[in-house]
Amino acid sequence: MNLGNLPYTLQRMHLADLPTVSAIERQVFATPWSIQAYRQEVLYHDTATYLVLRYAGAEGGSPAPRRPWGTRQDPTLLGYGGVWLVLDEAHICTLAVRPAWRGRGLGELLLASLIERALEQAAQIVTLEARASNQTAQNLYAKYGFEPVGVRKRYYPDNQEDALIMSTPPIQTDEYRAAHQVRVEALLRRLHEAHQALPGAEPRSGEAGRS
Numbered sequence: 427m428n429l430g431n432l433p434y435t436l437q438r439m440h441l442a443d444l445p446t447v448s449a450i451e452r453q454v455f456a457t458p459w460s461i462q463a464y465r466q467e468v469l470y471h472d473t474a475t476y477l478v479l480r481y482a483g484a485e486g487g488s489p490a491p492r493r494p495w496g497t498r499q500d501p502t503l504l505g506y507g508g509v510w511l512v513l514d515e516a517h518i519c520t521l522a523v524r525p526a527w528r529g530r531g532l533g534e535l536l537l538a539s540l541i542e543r544a545l546e547q548a549a550q551i552v553t554l555e556a557r558a559s560n561q562t563a564q565n566l567y568a569k570y571g572f573e574p575v576g577v578r579k580r581y582y583p584d585n586q587e588d589a590l591i592m593s594t595p596p597i598q599t600d601e602y603r604a605a606h607q608v609r610v611e612a613l614l615r616r617l618h619e620a621h622q623a624l625p626g627a628e629p630r631s632g633e634a635g636r637s
């Protein structure tokens with residue numbers, strides 16, 4: 427996706443990102459994937475795509491340089507997401523935005539980019555699981571055409587909560603592509619307007635709570 431002059435970058439997840447990804451993962455999810463799991467995914471899962479979103483608007487306006495594996499965290503890394511291609515189905519396996527950066531369209535930017543990856547890979551549909559109680563995520567997914575298609579009972583080990591299985595309609599259609607384009611254009615307009623209104627925007631203080 428072309429982000430124009432927005433102060434964000436979207437890049438493939440790299441090993442050097444994992445300490446930061448893992449820290450966000452632990453902050454955000456009740457059953458976080460381990461750093462080793464991410465390492466396996468990034469290195470060996472050929473049909474998986476993991477993206478990281480960075481804030482590139484801090485001093486100097488360029489993304490923080492990549493740091494070697496195991497060194498300190500990258501505060502410019504705001505969120506990440508992943509999609510697996512399984513035959514002709516794309517499955518979104520993770521999506522997270524730092525708490526202090528939520529509500530600005532960044533989760534949507536990551537989701538739209540993962541769907542674009544699925545389109546490129548000729549996937550026919552995109553699926554995912556969401557906690558039954560996670561209304562925020564379900565709203566986001568509904569915005570991109572996902573609908574509930576089933577339930578995995580007691581899917582989450584921490585509290586035995588059900589997972590809602592959600593799926594898009596077929597995505598390789600003119601109808602879905604056109605609707606996707608309209609949503610992305612609206613999102614990019616929103617992000618540009620927010621950027622122009624607050625050119626020096628920084629994260630709100632105090633990243634509180636877990637989802």
Ligand SMILES: CC(C)(COP(=O)(O)OP(=O)(O)OC[C@H]1O[C@@H](n2cnc3c(N)ncnc32)[C@H](O)[C@@H]1OP(=O)(O)O)[C@@H](O)C(=O)NCCC(=O)NCCS
Pocket residue numbers: 454520521522523524527528529530531532533534535555556557560561562563565566567569637
């Ligand atoms: C889900 C998550 C990625 C959304 O990221 P975000 O950057 O805050 O979301 P956005 O600002 O892009 O919002 C996109 C849409 O999500 C929904 N949404 C976002 N915040 C919401 C809220 N507080 N309440 C209800 N719906 C909300 C809305 O549909 C919104 O569209 P709108 O702006 O047109 O109303 C983020 O909340 C998160 O990381 N949560 C914890 C991890 C998680 O639950 N991941 C999903 C696992 S299935």
